[in-house]
Amino acid sequence: MQENKVGSGQLMGIALISTSVLTLEVVLTRVFSVTLWYHFAFLAISLVLMGSATAGVLLYFTPDLAQPQRARRWVRGAALALALSIPATFALYLQMPMHKILATDQGITVQQIGWLLALYADLSLPFLLAGAVLSLSLAAWPQQAGRIYWADLSGAALGCLLSIPLLEHLGGTQAVLAVGVLPALAGLLFTITRSSSVRRWARKMTPVVLTLLLVTGFTLGNMRWNWIEVTSSRKGGEEPTRTYEKWNAHSRVTVYKPVNCPFFWSVDDEYWAKTIAEGGLFHHALLLIDAVAGTPIQHFDGDLQKVSFLRYDVTSFVYHLLERPNTLVIGPGGGRDVLAALASGAPHVTAVEVNRAVIDAVRGPYGEFSGRLYDRPDVTLAIADARGFVARSPERYDVIQASLIDTWAAGGSGAFALSENSLYTAEAFQTYREHLTERGIVAVSRWYQPERPAETLRLVSTAMAGWQRSGVIDASQCVAVVARTASSAAGEGLATVLLKRTPFSAEEVRRLERQAEELNFLLLYAPGRKASNEAHAFITAADRAAFIDRYPLDISPATDNRPFFFNIVRLGDVLDSALRNSTTYRVSMEAVVILAAVLLITTGCAVCFVAVPLLVGRLRKRTKTPPPRILAYFALLGLAFMLVEVPTIQKLTVYLGHPTYSLVVVLFTLLLFGGLGSYWSNRWDAEKTAAQRMPLVFLALTVLIALHTLASLWPLPQTMVLRFRVRLLVSMGLLAPLGFLMGIPFPTGIRKIGATWSGIIPWIWGINGITSVLGSALATALAIQAGFRVTLLVGLLCYAEAGFLMWVKRRAPQRNARRVTAGIGAWKTSGR
Numbered sequence: 164m165q166e167n168k169v170g171s172g173q174l175m176g177i178a179l180i181s182t183s184v185l186t187l188e189v190v191l192t193r194v195f196s197v198t199l200w201y202h203f204a205f206l207a208i209s210l211v212l213m214g215s216a217t218a219g220v221l222l223y224f225t226p227d228l229a230q231p232q233r234a235r236r237w238v239r240g241a242a243l244a245l246a247l248s249i250p251a252t253f254a255l256y257l258q259m260p261m262h263k264i265l266a267t268d269q270g271i272t273v274q275q276i277g278w279l280l281a282l283y284a285d286l287s288l289p290f291l292l293a294g295a296v297l298s299l300s301l302a303a304w305p306q307q308a309g310r311i312y313w314a315d316l317s318g319a320a321l322g323c324l325l326s327i328p329l330l331e332h333l334g335g336t337q338a339v340l341a342v343g344v345l346p347a348l349a350g351l352l353f354t355i356t357r358s359s360s361v362r363r364w365a366r367k368m369t370p371v372v373l374t375l376l377l378v379t380g381f382t383l384g385n386m387r388w389n390w391i392e393v394t395s396s397r398k399g400g401e402e403p404t405r406t407y408e409k410w411n412a413h414s415r416v417t418v419y420k421p422v423n424c425p426f427f428w429s430v431d432d433e434y435w436a437k438t439i440a441e442g443g444l445f446h447h448a449l450l451l452i453d454a455v456a457g458t459p460i461q462h463f464d465g466d467l468q469k470v471s472f473l474r475y476d477v478t479s480f481v482y483h484l485l486e487r488p489n490t491l492v493i494g495p496g497g498g499r500d501v502l503a504a505l506a507s508g509a510p511h512v513t514a515v516e517v518n519r520a521v522i523d524a525v526r527g528p529y530g531e532f533s534g535r536l537y538d539r540p541d542v543t544l545a546i547a548d549a550r551g552f553v554a555r556s557p558e559r560y561d562v563i564q565a566s567l568i569d570t571w572a573a574g575g576s577g578a579f580a581l582s583e584n585s586l587y588t589a590e591a592f593q594t595y596r597e598h599l600t601e602r603g604i605v606a607v608s609r610w611y612q613p614e615r616p617a618e619t620l621r622l623v624s625t626a627m628a629g630w631q632r633s634g635v636i637d638a639s640q641c642v643a644v645v646a647r648t649a650s651s652a653a654g655e656g657l658a659t660v661l662l663k664r665t666p667f668s669a670e671e672v673r674r675l676e677r678q679a680e681e682l683n684f685l686l687l688y689a690p691g692r693k694a695s696n697e698a699h700a701f702i703t704a705a706d707r708a709a710f711i712d713r714y715p716l717d718i719s720p721a722t723d724n725r726p727f728f729f730n731i732v733r734l735g736d737v738l739d740s741a742l743r744n745s746t747t748y749r750v751s752m753e754a755v756v757i758l759a760a761v762l763l764i765t766t767g768c769a770v771c772f773v774a775v776p777l778l779v780g781r782l783r784k785r786t787k788t789p790p791p792r793i794l795a796y797f798a799l800l801g802l803a804f805m806l807v808e809v810p811t812i813q814k815l816t817v818y819l820g821h822p823t824y825s826l827v828v829v830l831f832t833l834l835l836f837g838g839l840g841s842y843w844s845n846r847w848d849a850e851k852t853a854a855q856r857m858p859l860v861f862l863a864l865t866v867l868i869a870l871h872t873l874a875s876l877w878p879l880p881q882t883m884v885l886r887f888r889v890r891l892l893v894s895m896g897l898l899a900p901l902g903f904l905m906g907i908p909f910p911t912g913i914r915k916i917g918a919t920w921s922g923i924i925p926w927i928w929g930i931n932g933i934t935s936v937l938g939s940a941l942a943t944a945l946a947i948q949a950g951f952r953v954t955l956l957v958g959l960l961c962y963a964e965a966g967f968l969m970w971v972k973r974r975a976p977q978r979n980a981r982r983v984t985a986g987i988g989a990w991k992t993s994g995r
Contacts, residue, residue, distance in 0.1 A: 168304075168307075169300070169304050169307045169310060169311060172352045172353075172355060173238075173300075173352065173353060174310060174311070174313075174314040175314070175349075175352050176238075176242065176348075176349040176350070176352035176353045177296065177297065177300055177311060177314040177315055177318065177349070178314040178315070178317055178318030178321070179318060179345045179346065179348055179349035179352065180242060180245070180293050180296050180297065180318065180345075180346055180349050181293075181297070181314070181315045181316070181317075181318030181319040181322065182318040182319065182321045182322040182325060182345055183245070183249075183293070183322070183342050183343075183345035183346050183349075184211060184215075184289075184290065184293045184319070184322065185318070185319040185320075185321075185322025185323060185326070185830075185834075186322040186325050186326045186329065186338075186342050186345070187211075187249065187289065187290075187339065187342045188210075188211045188322075189322070189323070189326035189330075189412070189826075190326055190329065190330060190335060190338045190339050190342065191210070191286070191339070193330060193335055193410065193412070193414070193415065194335050194339065194393055196414070196415075196453045197335065197393055197395055197415045197453045197454050198257075198261050198393060198394075198395060199261055210283065210286050210287050210290050211290045212290075212932045212933065212935045212936040212939070213283075213287060213290070213765075213768070213932070213933065213936055214287040214288070214289070214290025214291040214292075214293070214294055215290055215291070215293065215294030215297070215298070215928070215929075215932040216294065216768075216772065216928070216929040216930070216931075216932030216933040216935075216936070217287070217291055217294070217929065218291045218292070218293075218294030218295040218298055218925070218928075218929070219294060219298040219925040219926060219927070219928035219929025219930075219931075219932060220772050220775075220776060220925070220926060220929040221295075221925075222295060222298055222299055222302065222925035222926075223776055223922070223923060223925045223926035223929065224776075224779065226302075226922040228299060228302075229299065229302035229303045229922065229924070229925070230303065231303045231304065234299050234300070234302070234303035234304075235303075235353065237295070237299060238295075238296050238299055238300060238353055239350055239353040239354055239367075239371075241292045241293075241295045241296045241299070242292075242296055242346045242347075242349045242350035242353055243346070243347065243350040243370060243371060243374045244292050245289055245292040245293055245296070245343075245346040246343050246344070246345075246346040246347035246350065246374050246375075246378050247343070247374060247377070247378065248288050248289045248292060249289050249339065249340070249342055249343035249346070249378075250339075250340050250343050250378065250381055250382070252285050252286055252288050252289060253286075253336075253339050253340070253391070254390075254391045255285050256282065256285055256286055257391055257392075257393065257394075259278060259281065259282060259285075260278070261395075263275065263278050293346070294928070294929075294932065296349075297311075297315055297928070298924065298925040298928035298929070299925065301913055301924050301925075301928060302922070302924040302925050302928075305913055305914060305916070305917025305918075305924055306914055306917055306918075307845070308841075308845070308910040308911075308913035308914045308917065309841050309842055309843075309844050309845020309846075309910040309911070309914065310841075310842060310845050311910070312838070312841040312906070312909060312910040312913075313838040313839070313841040313842035313845070313906075313910075314838070315838070316834045316835070316837045316838030316841060316906060317834070317835060317838040319830075319834045320830070320831045320834035320835040320838065323826070323827050323830045323831040323834065324827065324831060326338070326412065327411075327412045327823070327827065329341055329342075330410050330411055330412050331410070331411050331412070333386075333410075334393075334408070334410040334415075335393045335410050335415060336385065336391060336392045336393050337382065337385065337386055338410075340378075340381065340382040340385055341382055343378045343382065344375070344378055344379055344382065347371070347374050347375040347378050347379075348375070350371045350374060350375075351368075351371050351372075351375065354367050354368055354371050355368075393415075395453075395454030395455075402454070403419050403420075404419070404420065405417045405418065405419060406418050406419060406420055406448070406528070407524050407527075407528050407529070409520040409523060409524065410520070411518070411519065411520050412823040413517070413518050413519075413520070413821070413823055414452045414453050414518060414520065415452075415453055415454070416450065416451070416452055416518065416520040416521055416523075416524055417450070417451050417454065418448050418449070418450045418451075418460065418524050418528075418529065419448065419449050419451070420448070421446045421447060421448040421460075421462070421532070422446070422447065422448075422449075423445050423446050424445055424447070425438050425439070425443070425445045425447075425472060426447045426459040426461070426499070427475070427476050428476050428477065428478050428566065428567065428608070428657055429476065429477045429478075429647040429649070429656070429657035430475050430476050430477070430647070431475070431647065431682060431683035431684070433683060434472075434475040434682065434683070437475075438472040438475065441472070442469075443468075443469045443470060443471070443472050444461070444462045444463060444464060444466075444469045444470055445462070446462035446532075447459040447460060447461050447462060447497075448460045448497075448529060448532065450496065450497050450521065450524060450525075452518065452521070458496030458497045458499065458521070459496075459497050459499055460497035460498065460524070460525055460529050460532065460533055461473070461497060461498060461499050461502055461533065462532055462533070462534075463498075463502060463532075463533055463534035463536060464534055465534050467502070467505055467506045468506075470502050470503075470506050471506045473499060473502055473503040473506055474503060474506060474507055475682065476503070477608065477645065477646065477647045477657050477658075477659050477682075477684055478500065478503075478564075478566040478567070478606075478608040478657070478659060479500075479503040479507065480606070480645050480659050480661070480678070480679075480682070480684065481562055481564065481604055481606035481659070481661060482503065482504065482507035482508075482509070482562070483507075483678040483682070484604065484661075484671070484674060484675065484678065485561055485562060485602065485604065486508065487508050487509065487510055488504070488507075488508075488509050488560075488561035488562040489509070489510065489511055489558075489559075489560050489561045489562070489600075490504040490509045490511070490512045490513070490560060490561065490562040490563075490564065491512075491513045491515065491553070491560040491562070491563045491564070491598075492504065492512060492513070492514045492515070492564050492565075493515055493549040493563065493564065493565040493568055493586065494515070494516060494517070494549065494565060494566075494568040495514040495515070495516055496516065496521055497521070497524075497525055497533070498514075498525060498533055498536040498537065500564055500566055501514050501536060501537075501542060502536065504562070504564070505541065505542075509541075509562075510541065511541050511542075511543070512541065512542050512543070513542075513543045513545065513558075513560070514537065514542060514543070514544050514545070515545045515547055515548075515549040515552045515553075516544070516545075516546055517546070517547065517548050517549065517820075517821060519546050522537065522544065522546060525537060526538070547820055548585075548816075548817070548819075548820035548821050549565075549586060550585050550586055550591050550594065550817050550820075551817060551818070551819075551820040551883065552820075553594055553595060553598050554594050554883050554884070555883065555884050556598060558598070559598055559599060559600045559603065560598060560599060560600065560603060561599075561600050561602060561603050561604070562603065562604055562605075562606060563595050563598070563599065563603070563604075563605045563606070564605075564606045564607075565586065565605075565606070565607045565608070566606075566607075566608040567608055567609065567610075568586055585723065585726050585816055585817045587622070587625060587721055587726070587728035587729075588625065588629075588720075588721045588722050588723050588726050588728070589625055589628035589629040589632055589720050589721065589722050589723075590629065590632070590722065590723045591629065591723075592605070592625060592626045592628070592629025592630065592632075592662070593629040593630075593632040593633045594629075595629070595662075596629065596630060596633045596635075596662070596664055597633060599664040600664070601664060601665060602663075602664070602665075603663070603664045604661050604662065604663050604664070605626070605661070605662040606659055606660070606661055606662075607622060607626070607659070607660050607662075608657060608658065608659045608660075609622050609657075609658060609660070610655040610656065610657060610658075611646045611647075611648065611655070611656035611657055611658035612655065612656055613648050613656060613696070615715075615716070616658070616696075616697055616698060617714070617716040617717075617718055617731045618729075618731060619644065619646070619658045619660070619687075619698060620697065620698065620701050620714070620718040621717070621718040621719070621720075621721070621728065621731060622658075622660050622728075623642065623644065623660055623698060623701065623702060624701070624707070624711065624718055624719065624720045625720040625721045625728065626638075626642070626660060626662050627639070627642060627702075627707075627720075628720035628722075629720075630642075630662060637666075639690065639702050639703065640666035640667065640690045641662055641663045641664070641665065641666050641667065641690075642660065642661070642662055642663075642688065642690070642702060643660075643661040643663075643667060643672075643675055643686070643688060643689045643690070644658055644659070644660050644661070644686075644687040644688045644689075644698050644702075645658065645659050645661070645675075645679050645684045645685065645686055645687065646658035646659070646684065646685050646687050647683075647684055647685065648685060658687065658698075661675075666690065667689065667690050669691070672689045672690060672691060672692060675689050676689065676692070687699060688702050688703075701718075716731045716732060717730070717731050717732070718731070722950070723814075723817065724950035724951050724952055725946065725947065725949075725950045725951070726813065727946070727947050730755070730947055732755050758940060758943060758944060762937070762940045762941065762944060765933060765936045765937040765940060766937060768933050768936075769798070769930070769933045769934055769937055772926075772929050772930055772933050773794060773798075773930060776926050789916065789920050789923055792968045793912075793916060793920075793927075794927075794930060795964075795965075795968055796912060796965050796968045796969060797909070797912060797927045797930050797931045797934075798930050798931065798934040799934075799961045799962070799964055799965040799968070800908055800909050800912075800931060800934075800961075800962075800965055801930070801931040801932065801933070801934030801935040801937075801938055802934045802935070802937065802938040802941070802958075802961045803938070803958045803959075803961035803962045803965065804905060804935065804938065804958075805935050805938030805939040805941075805942050805958075806938050806941065806942045806945075806954055806955070806957050806958030806961060807868060807901070807905070807955060807958040807959075807962075808829065808830075808833060808942075809939060809942035809943060809946070809954070810942060810946055810951035810954045810955050810958075811829050811833075811871070811898070811955075812825050812826055812829045812830070813825070813946065813951060814951055815828065815829060815879075815894055818879045818883065818890060818894065819887075819890060819891070819894060820887065824891075828891060828894050828895060828898075829894075829898060832894070832895045832898040832899055832902050833898060833901070833902035833905060834902070835902065836898070836899045836900075836901075836902035836903040836906065837902045837903065837905050837906025838906055839903060839906065840902070840903040840904060840905070840906030840907045841906040841907065841909075841910045843903075843907075844906075844907045844910060844911050845910065845914070847911070857907075857908070857911060857966070857969050857970075858966060858969070858970050860904055860907050860908065860966075861908070861962060861963065861965065861966025861969070861970075862966070863904055864901075864904040864905065864908075864962050864966075865959050865962055865963050865966070867900060867901050867904065868901070868955060868958060868959040868962065869959060871897075871901065871955060872952050872955040872956055872959065873952075878893060878897065879893070908962075908965060908966075908969075909931065912927075912969070913927070941957075942954050942958075945957060
């Protein structure tokens with residue numbers, strides 16, 4: 164009888180396994196963003212769910228393992244194997260040639276596909292073993308599914324929180340290795356939960372203790388001797404020597420040895436020569452975020468005249484138009500834009516940086532080198548999300564500047580962030596305009612390609628949409644665009660879009676023309692001025708919507724409902740060889756290809772995970788083959804959960820001020836309260852009480868999702884000005900009922916089928932897992948194409964359909980019973 168019970172120690176072990184899986188997933192998103200490109204971070208979610216799903220299908224073919232006594236042994240063994248596999252597979256991954264995994268100018272190659280498959284085969288092993296622990300536990304003790312699922316979700320919620328301090332204090336490599344200790348501890352708990360003789364207990368404890376010592380020893384040893392470490396080698400070869408490195412949940416920040424050369428994003432050759440002739444402080448140290456997004460730490464000794472050459476850059480053009488502007492710099496990074504503003508006469512600069520690790524580098528080891536820039540009395544530093552900071556600020560600014568603000572780094576969610584960025588939406592530009600003075604200007608710089616300036620056009624369309632949302636009738640009178648078409652620091656042209664709170668006057672337009680001519684920049688557009696280029700054609704078009712529809716790339720305004728500003732390349736453009744010549748467009752193309760590949764692969768796997776077990780079952784002549792509605796029910800739950808979770812994370816990013824905060828709050832709340840819902844539902848009678856309550860659960864769930872979708876979380880704008888802790892509580896309060904209800908359907912269904920089809924539970928786990936992979940990719944694809952609201956509505960429909968299948972399952976026996984009763988009555992009436 165004891166074999167049929169799940170003790171508290173075993174539940175704690177299951178929770179530790181889930182903690183290790185979720186923590187490893189989050190840490191791998193950071194590692195992939197450094198070693199590969201940001202969009203490869205989506206592989207972390209895919210690896211987790213794919214490995215878990217594969218484990219479920221494999222266990223379906225070995226039903227004898229689900230016997231409680233055997234299950235305990237295999238669960239313990241899988242936990243220990245998981246502990247050993249984490250450092251082993253990670254060390255192997257770091258030996259792979261990352262530059263061969265990335266796309267080249269020739270597009271996706273057979274070699275790249277081969278290395279991607281090798282990556283999958285390697286890193287999916289830990290998640291397969293974790294999936295074996297969880298699916299085997301559900302199969303062996305189906306009537307305890309509510310408690311097991313509660314332990315699973317609660318452990319995952321803890322993993323959300325644990326990943327942040329691990330990254331902050333240990334860094335990427337050590338965080339991965341430290342995760343391996345958790346399943347070893349789980350193996351210890353699985354071993355001591357069952358009483359036996361001292362000799363047998365000691366024999367079982369020996370491999371557990373050895374595994375724990377081995378994993379712990381390797382982790383501690385690597386901290387001392389760095390046997391393995393994460394490096395970036397996107398172009399092959401070794402990464403240059405780093406003088407500073409700091410990991411956090413947002414990125415890895417590295418600084419490299421200073422060089423004596425002026426740093427410009429884009430400047431005319433004449434002014435480059437003038438800068439060299441005039442002299443100044445040219446030393447700068449390059450700071451990289453995730454080894455790709457650069458910002459220089461400019462050498463500064465307190466003399467602004469020595470850094471006045473920064474005013475010649477196209478990113479600094481706005482300072483030639485306004486005298487002594489009170490300035491807000493979004494994403495100051497190493498401080499270059501702050502120095503440009505001060506050197507231009509700005510009396511005060513407010514710098515808003517979201518990444519604390521960047522500030523730690525400038526203030527810490529490069530404090531003297533940077534002239535203690537962020538500690539000056541005329542500089543106010545805020546470590547916060549700029550969108551939320553501006554919305555809460557009571558101050559108005561003459562200049563709001565954002566130069567090339569993109570990290571090409573995945574958010575902590577890893578939910579295929581692509582290029583979601585809440586700074587570049589129509590609602591964001593509306594907020595910026597509301598915080599400008601009457602003479603104020605927003606200056607945003609982005610890459611520019613004369614032959615196909617899609618990114619510049621999308622910036623203009625988004626900004627003009629924001630101006631229109633704030634009540635401006637003719638936004639074209641408030642826009643100006645200057646550019647330098649020759650190569651810049653990144654090999655691309657560069658454009659600065661200027662948006663004035665009020666229309667540009669004729670005198671201001673003449674000043675624009677004079678300054679652009681003096682600095683040898685191209686004035687692409689200014690009100691009332693004729694020009695021949697696509698920017699001018701778009702802004703002056705009689706029907707801009709038709710222009711957007713005809714344009715070969717996506718230049719439609721980004722919104723908070725569709726905040727994928729950088730996702731310019733459509734699926735039909737991935738074979739365009741001209742786009743691969745641009746670094747910006749090639750990265751976007753690769754992101755779309757990976758998303759499409761994940762959708763195709765997971766769809767194919769989902770079909771195989773259903774068809775193959777059915778075929779094998781028929782060949783083996785299984786008598787208890789589940790009806791299709793059961794398979795569909797669990798498949799829909801996997802789709803629905805991800806279709807609700809992914810857009811919810813994105814929607815809360817602006818409100819909470821950081822994508823990592825949104826990730827942690829949403830996942831933690833949904834998982835924690837989902838676990839509580841699962842635990843509560845385990846008290847129901849699997850037949851009567853559950854059958855009566857589940858229709859109400861699905862009804863309440865669909866109503867809540869509908870409210871979140873249609874009302875768009877209406878309390879958020881009203882409470883945006885409140886302190887972070889209050890906003891945190893508001894977010895959790897909104898999500899807690901949703902998470903509680905989302906945690907009920909899966910374990911209740913497992914308990915229901917456990918009495919009749921207990922052998923298929925691992926298979927069910929696999930189907931749910933693979934459709935979760937599909938759901939996460941589908942959620943991103945839908946969000947890009949149609950927005951978050953449509954994505955949430957599709958999730959609502961999936962839950963509604965799952966509820967309908969359960970209702971049909973419940974009503975069918977009742978209809979049959981009524982038919983039998985009616986038949987008996989008719990037989991008696993006829994006198995037979």
